Amino acid sequence: MRTDGGSVRLLVADDHPVVRTGIQGMLSGQPDFEVVGEAADGREAVALAGELLPDVVLMDLRMPEMNGVEAIAEIRAAHPEMAVLVLTTYDSDADILRAIESGATGYLLKDTPREELFRAVRLAAEGKSPLAPNVTARLMQRVREPAAETLSGREVEVLELVAQGTSNKEIAKRLWISETTVKSHMLHIFEKLGVTDRTAAVTEALRRRVLRLD
Secondary structure: OOOOOOOEEEEEEOOOHHHHHHHHHHHHOOOOEEEEEEEOOHHHHHHHHHHHOOOEEEEOOOOOOOOHHHHHHHHHHHOOOOEEEEEEOOOOHHHHHHHHHHOOOEEEEOOOOHHHHHHHHHHHHOOOOOEOHHHHHHHHHHHHOHHHHOOOHHHHHHHHHHHOOOOHHHHHHHHOOOHHHHHHHHHHHHHHHOOOOHHHHHHHHHHOOOOOOO
8 A cells, every 4th residue: 555645656467468558558647657567467466566566456367377366365465555456357246256355455347437447546555445336236236135145255166167067076176175175065055045956056146146157
């Protein structure tokens, strides 16, 4: 969090060079912004955050090497005062929840008007938590829908893999957990969604927008 009243130092993390260039150009046009670095993947974002110590990191979610959620968690663990503002095209409930749970300061979509983006960056630099209006509405809906809000980030990860037709054995391998733990997660998911089988769980999660299949 910036406290000296100077320029907001920014690190842009996105795996698409054209997107990085566009974001940097847009931000550099503001007299109180200074883009100090660019990262092409999550691992590089973590390294540069520690090296450059920006006030705000603009973080995409889907990147190679290390995804945005993992990068956010590592950056916030090492630098709790550093703001990480998600800027992505993905707006599923699962993406939003995982980002917020990992420590994201705010969550914006790439179609956000530039003035709103500038405002969000300034708010994040002040330690506040800007959210896109539709993201705020989505989170409020989850709060109002009791069963939907009870799924943990890990349970959502398991359910996403189930939706892709992945077996319990393969889910265990991908998430580095035991098959017994996967089965335990599935039982909790069934109970929370009020269903009795995998297909019904995916269907109900899609209906509630806990999941969104791209």
